[in-house]
Amino acid sequence: MSALAFTPTSTTRRVADDERARILADPGFGRYYTDFMARARWTEQDGWGAAELVPFGPVQLSPAAAVLHYGQEIFEGLKAFRHPDGSVWTFRPGANAERMQRSARRLALPELPVADFLASLQAVVAADEPWVPEATSEESLYLRPFMFASEEFLGVRASHCVDYYVIASPAGPYFPRGVQPLVVWITDEYARAGTGGTGAAKCGGNYASSLLGKREAAENGADEVLFLDSETHTSIDELSGMNVFALTRDGRLLTPALTGSILEGVTRSSILQLARDRGLAVAEERLVMSEVLEKLGTGEITEMFACGTAAVINPIGEFRARGGSWQVGDGGSGETTLALRQELTDIQYGRIPDRHGWLTRLV
Template structure:
């Protein structure tokens, strides 16, 4: 067993026994191999270094109450990575290969899957990169698909903490017909400066409005926008430049299970002050309540700074209960590592 203090684990990189790596050349993927070093050697002219041919994903593996080890909806991440690959002219990783990669790399690092009861999980980070040399602007001729795993701490050790969000009107993340709906490093590079500025001002998250008009909500830098309307409906954003979040999709399905209406639609900025709860949702946190949104001199107050609203708390707990095997999994979202 590895010697890890699960109580102090955060959300940070830590090397494990291995990652798995597949290589694509001449139109086909090889059979993949487990690699013990956490470094990579590639051409100085690799396509990912020069023209940003890089896609990634993020998902979690849970050790459940009965000891089973499961990945949460990995087929969804496989599909999203395939869409990203098509958009950035890289060879898509077939779903079967993606799932096989999870099985192999998690099995090889099984002692790094945190014990049930610690609140910790194993984070899985798939990465697809153009590694073939490419100096003229064009897709590379060779690619690597890597999947690394690392144990990750319980994000909400002391209970869910609501946060403040900020909107900057001088920084956009994704162009209207750009790449906001796929998961490439470039989207995050585009938001890093605003992210650092927000952190420096004491805001853990930034909220982006649509870049064409700055009148509609898009999403947070690393998570989707969700809200509860006065009518009780679960509201989330429909936009061409938002990343389709697996967590958001799951929360929508859980909301319907609970008998609540789900609205996936345009959310005007002006509507922000109407919501009873607002949250940022994604794999790492499930949902972070947002109690205040600041834009220039304007401050929109939504909920309590001390506690998550009841509806988002319920959705958070329901999802975690399924993920950790404390409740039935009626939709078949948890896939056991074989």
């Protein structure tokens, strides 16, 4: 079966060149949106169809749309990168497509074929190519595919009608102050997800459940919140939207094992591969928070960092909790952390060879 054709509509929406240039000079993150978006519809009777490229704008929904009542929705996040020759590429889109399929299965949504996922990205980026920033530092075009239950129905069951969209937003660094060591608050009150829940799916409910924890972190002068497992509140799960890594003095790179409550990050799996390439001993295992803090005190753990598509890799400089505070290493950005970050971004922006075949050209 051939991929969906996201056919452009006759209507056009174009931000003026000078206004677009002003936006691209300081895009921030998630503040501005491009001219076009892709959309497609699935119905139980006909499957996927009705694909088109349309001007970015409001989505019309019935007040009885199932997503508004039962939260049946999922999303993805990836980036388009401008390379030195002017071409535009994205990073491991197949992995995002497959993760979206896993999320769809967990939320009882239809699975979008990988080819259709890729076709939707290509259609949006081809139409919005002027919005892809020149990479003077780490600018990119952030891509947000998502789908939701759009059937007008209040019964509790999987929706018989689902809408899929891709929107795009020019992006600078995720954290306004750039790549600086994070202060991370360890919450003992909130959990992000539980065993058998939706923690491994990329759905809005997981992020909604993190917001009070993020507020608690901010109230304690921290940049981010770290959630522990929901059953024992002793082992590390992840931050509000990022996976966590620790580097030991003897060259081991540790990260929590995927237990069903942790999102399987594309950046996470890429780091694991790059670390192996460097000869680091990689271990995915249960990380007990008290043991991690003890090893920070003895110097056995020398660096820690968080990772995700938006922030890439960001060092952690300090943990805080009700019981005190713990510095990571010297409180700065670790050498290996920054080296992994540099290598990953160099691959994404086409500055070094893509030896793992992770890049896909869009334009």
